[in-house]
Amino acid sequence: MIEAARSWLIAVAAAAFLVSLSQSLIPEGTVRKIAGFAGGLTLLLVMVRPLLGADFDHLDFHYEDYAGEISQRQTELQTQSDQSLQELIAEKTEAYILDKAAALGVDCTVHVLVEPGEDGTPIPAGAELTGQKSDVLANYMEQELGIPKERQVYHETG
Structure with a gap:
């Protein structure tokens, strides 16, 4: 593959050199314009030659494999996004409950259970508290x- 690229680059450089040399040797006028056009076409053909010889019928992209991997x-x-969102909601809700508990003078620790709601969005569904029980906090x-x-x-706890 590298050898093919190397030979292609040498061919392009040689063609460019020959076109440039012919342009400098031909006098001004119509002939020079025709030679410049022909030289440009020659250079273009040298550059696209690898594409002209390519066998695209045997080129297989395996789209189905890529589509499966993407899916x-x-x-x-x-799944990772949903899990991160659930963890964030649990953390923020726990902090919110702890702040309210501290404002009420309740000393406790909190673990919030988060479950998907009706639309699939995670919502706080349960709470496990360790510490003194407070009806005001429960109502809140x-x-x-x-x-x-x-x-x-x-x-x-005691």
């Missing part, structure tokens, strides 16, 4: 975050 990669990326999570009380699990 698989898109699925992988979508139900009303403001949409986490029903039956999906709120408390592990009370």
